[in-house]
Amino acid sequence: MLFAIVALLFIVLVVGWWPNRRRRELIDKIPGPYHYPILGAVPYFILQPGKAWKEFRNYAKSRNYPMYKVVLFGAPYIHFLLPEDIEMVLSSRKHINKTNVYEYIKLWVGQGIFSSAGEKWHTRRKMASPGLFPKMLQSFVEIFGKHSEDLVERLEEECEKSSTEIQPLVSKCALYGVCESITGTKLDNDNDIDGYFDATHRFDTLLMHQLSRPWYMFFPIFALTPTYRELKRLARTLHNFTWAIIKKKKKEVEGFEKLNEYEFEANSERRFGLLDILLLAKNSDHVIDDEGIREEVDTFLFAGYDTTSAMMTFTLLLLASYGDIQQNVFNELQDVFGDSDRQPEYQDLQNLSYLDKVIRESLRLYPSVPAISRRITEEITTRSGYVIPKDTNINIRIFDIHHDPKLYPDPYKFDPERFSIDNCKNRHPFAYLPFSAGPRSCMGRKFAMLMGKCILSSILRKYQVEALQPLETVRLMNHALLTTKEPIRLKFVRR
Numbered sequence: 001m002l003f004a005i006v007a008l009l010f011i012v013l014v015v016g017w018w019p020n021r022r023r024r025e026l027i028d029k030i031p032g033p034y035h036y037p038i039l040g041a042v043p044y045f046i047l048q049p050g051k052a053w054k055e056f057r058n059y060a061k062s063r064n065y066p067m068y069k070v071v072l073f074g075a076p077y078i079h080f081l082l083p084e085d086i087e088m089v090l091s092s093r094k095h096i097n098k099t100n101v102y103e104y105i106k107l108w109v110g111q112g113i114f115s116s117a118g119e120k121w122h123t124r125r126k127m128a129s130p131g132l133f134p135k136m137l138q139s140f141v142e143i144f145g146k147h148s149e150d151l152v153e154r155l156e157e158e159c160e161k162s163s164t165e166i167q168p169l170v171s172k173c174a175l176y177g178v179c180e181s182i183t184g185t186k187l188d189n190d191n192d193i194d195g196y197f198d199a200t201h202r203f204d205t206l207l208m209h210q211l212s213r214p215w216y217m218f219f220p221i222f223a224l225t226p227t228y229r230e231l232k233r234l235a236r237t238l239h240n241f242t243w244a245i246i247k248k249k250k251k252e253v254e255g256f257e258k259l260n261e262y263e264f265e266a267n268s269e270r271r272f273g274l275l276d277i278l279l280l281a282k283n284s285d286h287v288i289d290d291e292g293i294r295e296e297v298d299t300f301l302f303a304g305y306d307t308t309s310a311m312m313t314f315t316l317l318l319l320a321s322y323g324d325i326q327q328n329v330f331n332e333l334q335d336v337f338g339d340s341d342r343q344p345e346y347q348d349l350q351n352l353s354y355l356d357k358v359i360r361e362s363l364r365l366y367p368s369v370p371a372i373s374r375r376i377t378e379e380i381t382t383r384s385g386y387v388i389p390k391d392t393n394i395n396i397r398i399f400d401i402h403h404d405p406k407l408y409p410d411p412y413k414f415d416p417e418r419f420s421i422d423n424c425k426n427r428h429p430f431a432y433l434p435f436s437a438g439p440r441s442c443m444g445r446k447f448a449m450l451m452g453k454c455i456l457s458s459i460l461r462k463y464q465v466e467a468l469q470p471l472e473t474v475r476l477m478n479h480a481l482l483t484t485k486e487p488i489r490l491k492f493v494r495r
């Protein structure tokens with residue numbers, strides 16, 4: 001028996017410990033809070049649920065470290081805080097692999113652009129890019145305008161109420177905008193949009209539940225939980241919604257292989273989006289199959305609508321809290337639209353330069369995606385002087401970078417002028433990352449800004465928004481998506 005134990009220890013030492021000693025030495029040099037034997041930083045999540053990340057952040061901030069480590073069950077996660085170090089990872093074509101943090105999102109989006117890597121990611125990204133070319137974006141403005149108009153009408157009855165929970169309303173509007181433009185399909189009663197909407201929100205909530213419990217990173221443990229079973233059920237609901245749209249579209253695209261022929265035939269009756277491009281690619285080169293198309297449609301819906309609705313919700317909250325800035329936005333809207341009720345056109349939205357700065361500053365204060373991560377594929381020596389071994393997880397805490405007083409003096413102040421051309425000139429390009437940066441940055445950045453400006457301008461032309469609580473009392477939840485502990489409520493007043 002004793003011999004067996006000694007032999008086992010020897011094997012563990014030889015296979016696990018000895019070859020990794022350099023890796024461990026390098027990780028040991030990186031600063032971090034106290035780590036417990038074997039469990040590393042896991043006890044912080046057990047002893048202080050919901051507070052662990054804040055604790056780690058304060059630890060690094062108070063000591064002015066450029067990075068800090070959090071080791072969970074032996075796997076180190078290094079949190080980069082310096083734009084120069086972040087640039088090394090995000091701008092590289094080598095370090096494009098995501099970490100296992102993204103694993104459960106795959107239940108929804110499969111191996112689509114968001115979650116895949118290597119050649120597959122590259123081919124898919126190239127194939128999907130034309131779906132967001134400027135010509136396509138221009139054609140989407142009509143869709144955004146139509147749904148903004150519906151939302152503005154819906155808000156009419158909210159003026160009679162003392163307060164309105166805003167996120168579900170802008171979220172539904174964004175879902176219609178993203179879904180109809182990406183799939184080139186007008187949604188009707190056959191599409192269970194309410195069921196889809198509820199399923200996406202429940203899915204996000206369960207993902208947050210999983211992400212805040214590091215022990216659920218082990219699939220064998222997580223697979224036994226009711227949360228996992230519910231995630232799988234929700235994924236089926238989400239997929240059924242997408243399959244119904246794809247099936248209908250397939251009939252329209254049948255017999256076509258070339259984009260120009262199809263576009264010519266398409267005429268004004270038919271809408272044209274990324275889904276059409278993918279189905280044409282399937283018909284012509286068979287480079288993607290039905291499952292792949294489903295993955296990409298789900299990817300764009302997943303990546304596009306909740307992020308944009310968070311951006312709009314926080315922008316409205318900020319404008320409600322800063323009356324003078326809301327007045328500046330309204331003055332610009334008057335200059336562009338006057339008193340007319342017409343829907344925005346593409347050029348109008350391009351002319352809203354002040355609103356543009358407002359949204360950028362809102363994304364700085366409240367980045368919809370507060371953190372991202374990468375698994376680096378080869379050793380790097382950072383500009384701050386640390387050596388990070390191959391196969392290490394790097395976390396980029398966008399929220400913390402956006403609130404660093406060295407990069408943004410008085411960082412909690414809402415000041416859109418930070419995004420004037422002059423004030424941007426000397427800022428490090430990797431100090432502002434709401435859409436990430438480099439080869440794996442957000443594909444929908446221009447889409448999001450365009451849709452956001454369309455919906456927000458439509459609301460603000462008609463209504464004044466008023467805050468019901470001091471901004472400092474809004475409690476944030478810093479998970480996969482930035483949200484608030486309590487729903488944001490605002491008062492809408494007719495202009």
Ligand code: HEM
Nearest residue numbers: 114303304307308311368369372435436440442443444448
């Ligand atoms: C305010 C709105 C948005 C924000 C803040 C945002 C932010 C981001 C961020 C930070 C990433 C990088 C994620 C990572 O590396 O883990 C990303 C990726 C992505 N986003 Fe967005 N996004 C927004 C809207 C959109 C929209 C509207 C679409 C599409 C219609 C979209 C499509 C994508 C896709 C496809 C990726 C994956 C890119 C890749 O991995 O190559 N996003 N987004």
